[in-house]
Amino acid sequence: xxxxxxxxxxxxxxxxxxxxxxxxxxxxxxxxxxxxxxxxxxxxxxxxxxxxxxxxxxxxxxxxxxxxxxxxxxxxxxxxxxxxxxxxxxxxxxxxxxxxxxxxxxxxxxxxxxxxxxxxxxxxxxxxxxxxxxxxxxxxxxxxxxxxxxxxxxxxxxxxxxxxxxxxxxxxxxxxxxxxxxxxxxxxxxxxxxxxxxxxxxxxxxxxxxxxxxxxxxxxxxxxxxxxxxxxxxxxxxxxxxxxxxxxxxxxxxxxxxxxxxxxxxxxxxxxxxxxxxxxxxxxxxxxxxxxxxxxxxxxxxxxxxxxxxxxxxxxxxxxxxxxxxxxxx
Amino acid sequence: xxxxxxxxxxxxxxxxxxxxxxxxxxxxxxxxxxxxxxxxxxxxxxxxxxxxxxxxxxxxxxxxxxxxxxxxxxxxxxxxxxxxxxxxxxxxxxxxxxxxxxxxxxxxxxxxxxxxxxxxxxxxxxxxxxxxxxxxxxxxxxxxxxxxxxxxxxxxxxxxxxxxxxxxxxxxxxxxxxxxxxxxxxxxxxxxxxxxxxxxxxxxxxxxxxxxxxxxxxxxxxxxxxxxxxxxxxxxxxxxxxxxxxxxxxxxxxxxxxxxxxxxxxxxxxxxxxxxxxxxxxxxxxxxxxxxxxxxxxxxxxxxxxxxxxxxxxxxxxxxxxxxxxxxxx
Numbered sequence: 001x002x003x004x005x006x007x008x009x010x011x012x013x014x015x016x017x018x019x020x021x022x023x024x025x026x027x028x029x030x031x032x033x034x035x036x037x038x039x040x041x042x043x044x045x046x047x048x049x050x051x052x053x054x055x056x057x058x059x060x061x062x063x064x065x066x067x068x069x070x071x072x073x074x075x076x077x078x079x080x081x082x083x084x085x086x087x088x089x090x091x092x093x094x095x096x097x098x099x100x101x102x103x104x105x106x107x108x109x110x111x112x113x114x115x116x117x118x119x120x121x122x123x124x125x126x127x128x129x130x131x132x133x134x135x136x137x138x139x140x141x142x143x144x145x146x147x148x149x150x151x152x153x154x155x156x157x158x159x160x161x162x163x164x165x166x167x168x169x170x171x172x173x174x175x176x177x178x179x180x181x182x183x184x185x186x187x188x189x190x191x192x193x194x195x196x197x198x199x200x201x202x203x204x205x206x207x208x209x210x211x212x213x214x215x216x217x218x219x220x221x222x223x224x225x226x227x228x229x230x231x232x233x234x235x236x237x238x239x240x241x242x243x244x245x246x247x248x249x250x251x252x253x254x255x256x257x258x259x260x261x262x263x264x265x266x267x268x269x270x271x272x273x274x275x276x277x278x279x280x281x282x283x284x285x286x287x288x289x290x291x292x293x294x295x296x297x298x299x300x301x302x303x304x305x306x307x308x309x310x311x312x313x314x315x316x317x318x319x320x321x322x323x324x325x326x327x328x329x330x
Numbered sequence: 331x332x333x334x335x336x337x338x339x340x341x342x343x344x345x346x347x348x349x350x351x352x353x354x355x356x357x358x359x360x361x362x363x364x365x366x367x368x369x370x371x372x373x374x375x376x377x378x379x380x381x382x383x384x385x386x387x388x389x390x391x392x393x394x395x396x397x398x399x400x401x402x403x404x405x406x407x408x409x410x411x412x413x414x415x416x417x418x419x420x421x422x423x424x425x426x427x428x429x430x431x432x433x434x435x436x437x438x439x440x441x442x443x444x445x446x447x448x449x450x451x452x453x454x455x456x457x458x459x460x461x462x463x464x465x466x467x468x469x470x471x472x473x474x475x476x477x478x479x480x481x482x483x484x485x486x487x488x489x490x491x492x493x494x495x496x497x498x499x500x501x502x503x504x505x506x507x508x509x510x511x512x513x514x515x516x517x518x519x520x521x522x523x524x525x526x527x528x529x530x531x532x533x534x535x536x537x538x539x540x541x542x543x544x545x546x547x548x549x550x551x552x553x554x555x556x557x558x559x560x561x562x563x564x565x566x567x568x569x570x571x572x573x574x575x576x577x578x579x580x581x582x583x584x585x586x587x588x589x590x591x592x593x594x595x596x597x598x599x600x601x602x603x604x605x606x607x608x609x610x611x612x613x614x615x616x617x618x619x620x621x622x623x624x625x626x627x628x629x630x631x632x633x634x635x636x637x638x639x640x641x642x643x644x645x646x647x648x649x650x651x652x653x654x655x656x657x658x659x660x
Contacts, residue, residue: 123453141619
């Protein structure tokens with residue numbers, strides 16, 4: 001089986017290396033019969049495509065590189081495109097993707113890191129770190145006390161790797177975890193789960209709200225101005241999903257009006273956020289530059305383990321666990 | 331048994347109330363035969379002292395109120411002084427305390443809250459939040475990635491309530507926890523423990539260092555300039571002990587020189603910290619105003635439970651678990 005690894009051009013620190021490949025093979029000794037090639041330029045990709053059966057690639061170039069109808073001619077043997085990111089929204093819509101090619105996301109690489117980021121954000125908001133950061137800027141020593149997280153309610157929208165990772169940590173701190181996802185089926189780290197349709201009935205109970213869903217046409221603008229108003233006064237919001245999942249201006253307005261007490265966001269519209277954007281300066285807002293789920297030291301190793309797990313499934317005739325449904329978008 | 335509760339003057343939000351007292355009695359139904367009085371002024375204290383057998387008081391007024399030799403005359407029946415704070419350093423030295431009076435600290439009220447603050451601080455430093463706070467001030471979107479806490483080493487100095495609470499959380503995140511305390515006996519949440527005398531051999535291994543010991547004559551200046559130099563380059567330090575436990579200026583110097591990557595301190599010399607103090611503006615330093623261990627919503631309830639636990643021990647002729655050794659200072 002021929003596998004081509006297309007690394008991002010000019011960002012060699014993210015590249016999957018031959019050494020990481022070899023190490024992954026030693027961890028997965030059943031992965032025999034694989035021939036691999038590596039490239040980070042257009043020429044390397046063009047050379048590899050005619051023979052490649054599996055393409056491991058970062059997600060951005062896919063849509064541009066393959067206009068609708070182009071892929072079968074360029075890569076006649078291709079069966080699998082594995083993306084190195086968990087979110088594949090930047091490759092949507094998927095009219096360029098033939099039915100014969102399975103698109104895999106990289107779900108599973110991010111759970112631990114996102115769980116740590118999420119609980120850090122919750123702890124910071126509970127401890128009132130945004131207010132203390134303001135005070136530090138002014139040189140003001142004014143204690144504001146806060147209780148522990150035990151028994152407090154957190155609503156987590158999206159229970160994939162990111163949301164699931166946060167739910168697990170929140171449970172360790174004794175929080176009451178309310179999950180919201182497409183269906184109402186239970187989740188091992190949630191005290192309750194609700195379908196997205198029930199979101200409006202859940203929001204008034206959210207002392208903390210964590211957005212951790214993929215960006216799809218269904219979730220774009222999900223936390224609208226009207227829904228922000230449904231949150232209880234003093235609620236705190238964490239966004240590790242995508243900036244387009246909430247109404248960013250309405251969030252800033254709600255912080256300025258004092259309806260929300262604080263926010264931590266790792267995402268923004270646009271990214272990178274321009275220096276003069278109001279998000280940077282909204283009181284109670286903590287902005288981090290899209291780092292909540294990426295663990296570079298361990299990322300590529302997990303990426304390859306996930307790829308091999310999917311190849312293993314394909315060889316055994318089982319469904320590939322990371323296959324994206326192009327209609328759902330994740 | 332006559333118990334007098336002396337609340338802090340002019341800070342009624344911290345006062346132990348009669349309602350909290352009644353609730354504590356219902357939780358501890360064996361606590362019969364107690365007569366209680368409450369005051370927050372000097373007159374109320376003077377009135378209560380001649381008959382009081384137990385005095386529950388905040389720690390600050392004790393030394394001033396009772397010069398050496400004064401206590402037996404003012405409070406001839408007094409057997410116990412219970413302090414509402416865990417650290418009793420502000421009442422030291424204890425030449426004012428007769429051997430016939432047991433001094434209790436409030437150890438045990440702070441473990442959960444301190445554990446949450448400690449792991450929040452570690453997560454913030456790991457995630458590089460001090461750098462992101464700088465970037466937010468400048469409106470700069472520049473990702474800096476970090477791995478998870480798993481397998482990273484944290485040295486915790488002091489394994490009382492505060493340090494023990496942090497150790498428990500650090501273990502939940504898969505950290506390797508190295509405890510330092512007076513003796514080398516093991517601690518259930520530490521992978522290793524070492525005596526304070528071995529501190530210099532432990533510091534070079536500290537990716538994270540958490541100061542959580544009481545301030546005593548032995549720990550004053552414990553993290554000296556020389557010991558800061560023993561920390562590995564890029565080390566991160568959290569201080570939830572007292573500002574006098576580290577050399578505050580040497581810490582600022584080490585951050586400015588880039589030897590340390592970041593610090594979170596909840597304590598300072600002096601407190602409150604003046605607006606023009608360098609600590610506020612040292613790069614990589616996060617300052618919070620002495621809030622790491624105080625959980626006001628639950629504090630007085632725990633204080634009374636701890637007091638009753640000690641009275642129970644005294645009545646049964648057992649050692650009181652919170653009794654301070656005036657020579658050790660904690």
